Amino acid sequence: MREVVHVRQQGAYDGDVLVVGGGIVGLSTAYAITRAAPGTRVTVLEKEPGPARHQTGRNSGVIHSGIYYRPGSLKARYAVRGAAEMVKFCAEYGIAHAVTGKLIVATDRDELPRLHALVQRGRENGIPVRELGAAQIAEYEPEVRGLAAIHVGTTGICDYTAVARQLAEASGADIRYGARVVRIDRRPERGVAVRLADGGIVRARVLVNCAGLYCDEIARLTGDDPQVRIVPFRGEYYELARxxxxxxxxxxxxxxAFPFLGVHLTRGIDGGVHLGPNAVPALAREGYGWGVVRPREALATVAWPGSWRIARRHWRYGAGELRRSLSKGAFTEAVRRMLPAVREGDLVPAPAGVRAQAVLRDGTLVDDFLIKEGPRTVHVLNAPSPAATASLPIGREVARRALAALGAA
Structure with missing residues (x-):
């Protein structure tokens, strides 16, 4: 039986909007709410001792241009708009960033039609793209080899952890770290009450779920059916010694056919170069290595029908990813397709990340942002790459829905 956390009468709220999750999307939402409706009392609950400890702080740090995404999709619209806004935000607050541009390189003839399709997609999304022949690649990357490439000028890099910290500060919200949610009681006529692991209770009129790797579980705690399951995929990285x-x-x-971009080479804001990620199933939602196993979470993933359908549909792709996870030599081979000068000894293990991939019951990998609403709740149920890039416009959209729910409460 689900424990009930009683909601007090009107006027006894601790705040107006309660945001669960202190990653970049949750903090952008808090920032957007207080900008759009000054005086709104916002509380952010984050189970970790600081912000951006998971997906936000464990990615490549790339400001994505939006070239990959279907024109008209939320990913395309938010990425193109968000990239420009992220550069402006970083400049305004003195956060380390750079607009570097990037190369997308075809190394096999069967990739050439797909490369041309990306040129067309980029132009439809309003992104400047330059097509390059094999000899022109060296203008940008002397050690990279390919049959052809495109240069995307609006791509950049930044420090997303610093962005998250600045959003937290600038929002003026009450940010509570070490606040893990264990129970939620929602009464449509009276509000939402959340019990924390330390026994504390926080009450608000509206709840916004930006819990990332646990967003489906938070949705179920409110009584809403998310109709998706988060299946965690670990992305493993190496750092380039040269x-x-x-x-x-x-x-x-x-x-x-698969929502991951493949092994890429990324010079970060600190000057280091990361290689990766691959994409392998994680045995825990925060399973940053093969040794991290949480049986309840692993069994829940296995029990979801969509997980088996993914495995049947993508087993060949998955086998290649698993091989690169278990074999440094295989990972090096993938890098050498574009960077033939690299050697296995040049790869130094680096921290991994885990992607919260929403999967439907039929095995469909949710490709776009997915935001659903319930009584007094807004749930962000899929925030794939380029969520960090697009966090400012996403935050405004989630804030708009939260404020509408607040007005109707």
């Missing part, structure tokens, strides 16, 4: 081999950002042509 960073002088790569000047900027170099990507392969992505496989449109």
């Amino acid at each position: 960073p002088e081999l790569v000047r900027g950002l170099v990507y392969p042509v992505p496989d449109p």
